Amino acid sequence: MAEPADLDVLGIGNALVDVLSQADDELVARLGLVKGTMSLVDEARAQELYEAMGPGVEISGGSAANTIVGVASFGGRVQYVGKVRDDQLGEVFGHDLRSTGVLYDTPRATDGPPTGRCLILVTPDAQRTMGTFLGASVRLGPGDIDGRLIARARILYLEGYLFDPPAAQEAFRAAAALAHAAGRKVALTLSDPFCVDRHRKAFLDLLEHHIDILFANEAEICALYQVPDFDAAMQQIVGHCEIAALTRSAKGSVLVGDGKTHVIEAHPVRSVLDSTGAGDLYASGVLYGLSRGLDLASCGRLGSLAAAEVISHVGARPMVPLAGIAGSVVQ
């Protein structure tokens, strides 16, 4: 290995700004959205949704970007790769990453669609229903992947959503190959059950050959293997990757690896205000723990802790330094 591993995690994902708005179930239904899921929308549909939404709050998002910010919050050294445009929301996205200690220097697109955004309807049950306009994210391509950078990170973290824009899918494959060539670990999150439906064959192939660490929630892993229940899906994953971290909302999570299975409790939360980012931040805790060589159960507890912090307030990124509270779950 020519490059020192001076980064804990390098994340690649669709760079998005979230637009969060309170909504009732009636609005979600009237807009033809499926509650709790993410659907891709084009610019015209995004405009239509936005006009129907109440007043919003803009806050930097993007699944892998949220995760990377969470790793930084634990004290990890991290970098992010994702594409915005040279517009106001693009500036906001870059500022919010850098100001949390994340290295970020992906060149901004100077033409084409504006910075991508994720329109999020938060219902009174704290669920989020998302319409994503990928915008400039679709301009991420293999040219944005730097082999030397990838070789420097212990873990490369990729989001399943990256499979939606074709050029980003190429970037994904190139990055995974470069990481393995450098002897690094590759982690994937399945992102969303609909995303799994769109790319099942590719994801199954990736798991067989290119992924060391898998993140998925119950709906995603069941969608992947097209089985009706969690245990059946969990039995399937064994042997197809080194580590699988499977989340189950309030029921906690199950981590499979080292020939063992760990069942980890959800961290207690006073009240759930907005579940946006729960999975993203669970991944932060696990990735930070793995990059620092912690045992799998401790990694799971760090994940539960970070998820609990992020669902106890509005927004998908931590509001307190996770490094300051990590001591409560690991020695």
Add this chain to the structure above:
Amino acid sequence: MAEPADLDVLGIGNALVDVLSQADDELVARLGLVKGTMSLVDEARAQELYEAMGPGVEISGGSAANTIVGVASFGGRVQYVGKVRDDQLGEVFGHDLRSTGVLYDTPRATDGPPTGRCLILVTPDAQRTMGTFLGASVRLGPGDIDGRLIARARILYLEGYLFDPPAAQEAFRAAAALAHAAGRKVALTLSDPFCVDRHRKAFLDLLEHHIDILFANEAEICALYQVPDFDAAMQQIVGHCEIAALTRSAKGSVLVGDGKTHVIEAHPVRSVLDSTGAGDLYASGVLYGLSRGLDLASCGRLGSLAAAEVISHVGARPMVPLAGIAGSVVQ
């Protein structure tokens, strides 16, 4: 009066998007800002502050715009006049107003500075320290003032901040003259003690001749009359306008009018999370009450109620319909 009064309140102000970020006292001091106040900054200084700030949340703001949204939330019929650019933050500003039921059709600037923004550092004591880059707000001018529109509103509400951009100051004076010509009431908020220092002579003259309803907090009214204590300032205001609504944070407010003085308690708050918008929303309650012919004490209680709602969460606009809770303080 040729026009029917089919609007309760018409507000005119600097159209701004807030960028809220958590900060400690040390950062506020290091940036050379005075805690709890608003200072005007140019684009370069705004950039410098932004780079030093932590991750932010973008949320539509502007003092008078917040107030107008509050009146709409009480069920009032309202319109807003203020200038943004044809950029992403300008789109956000317009969306957030319209989606709360506020009429808003001020033409957007197609060149010149970008949409204005207010960089807000929220310290752990829930105080906010603001650096405002006026941006496209400075392009508001007399040409944006429509006499027929002004004649339709029972109350014209103007923010003192409007005196900062010279063309807006002209628009302010034109609007006030048109409102009085149509037999309407004109309300002013002094906005900020530094703003009062910048425009003391003009504000004193306005109060003598052009303002019917004054909003000010303790620091502002003391700055206006250059007296050291609240009671001295309050004695000064009598006779210089029809109604004065003077706010004192946790000490409640004092309303002077109809030859009487009403001392109104602050509405209880479980915990103060962000004081941004407290004065703006107090004005919402009073203006709504006045436009509906309520007695002055009830107006004050509506103001206290709206202020309490807005300081109990992050952001300067109500998160619940104020009409739904107004019944707890007025019959």
